Amino acid sequence: MMRSAHSPRRDRLRATAAALLLSALALTSCGSGGNDDLAQRASNDGSNFIAGDGSVQEFGPENRGESVAFESETFEGEQITPETFQGEVTVINFWYAACAPCRVEAPDLEEIHQEFEPEGVQFYGVNTRDTQATAEAFERNFGITYPSMEDRSGTVLMSMTDYVHPSAVPTTLVLDRQGRVSARISGIVEPGTLRALINTALEEV
CATH class of the missing domain: 1.20.5 (Single alpha-helices involved in coiled-coils or other helix-helix interfaces)
Incomplete structure (x- = not known):
């Protein structure tokens, strides 16, 4: 019971x-x-967006691949060839206007660009989606002064798939003076980290 x-x-x-x-x-x-x-949903249209995980990968000189080999053109009409990346350290940022993390990191990228420009460091954006008008509106809004390439065709992106996932934006690459990828940041740039990666590339003989 x-x-x-x-x-x-x-x-x-x-x-x-x-x-x-x-x-x-x-x-x-x-x-x-x-x-x-x-x-x-970080992009306004909510499609094909994968947030980077914020990871950083460095490649020692002995572990770097070939120099980047794509050709492109900036929105301003500057021709980009493999020779563009020879002799100077270069930062390449993959972005598009409706990408929320891209908007977060934009002021930091411009600040770092201004900081390192006197040392010859080149900054280029690769815009993966936008028309020129949309890209330029973004640049005006965030005060971006370095040029971006128009890549709606995916030519640049597909040439860099060893380092950039086709849907993972933003991704930022640092190239050494030979045009080889020396570091990759997947996701939003942390300013101190990017500065350190640029300085590492600058210090290489």
């Missing part, structure tokens, strides 16, 4: 505990899933 009298109560307690546990797991899942959803 005791057993049958208390069994429903125990069952209710167990059910309540199980429900609370499931709720906690659901909230945890919604938290991480919500962040993922925000990343996926």
Whole structure:
């Protein structure tokens, strides 16, 4: 009798505990899933966006590949060839106007560009989606003074798939004086990290 009298109560307690546990797991899942959803919706059109994870990878001189070999043109009409990247350290940032992380890092990139320009460091953007008018509006809004290449055709991006995931924007590359990728930042640039990577490339003989 005791057993049958208390069994429903125990069952209710167990059910309540199980429900609370499931709720906690659901909230945890919604938290991480919500962040993922925000990343996926970071572009205004909500399509084909993968947020970089903020990871940084450096490549020692002995582990670098060939010099970058693409040709392109900036929105201002400057011709970009493999020779563009010879003799100077270069930063290349892949971006587009509706990319939320791109908007976050834009002021820092311009500040670092201004800081290192006297040392001959080149900055180029690669715009993967926008028309010239849209790209120029973004640049005016954020005070960007370095040039960007128009790459809606994906020519530059596809030539750099060893370093840049076709959907992972922003990605920032540092090239050494031989035009080889010496470092990659996947996701939003952390200013101190980018400065350190540029200085490392500048200090190489």
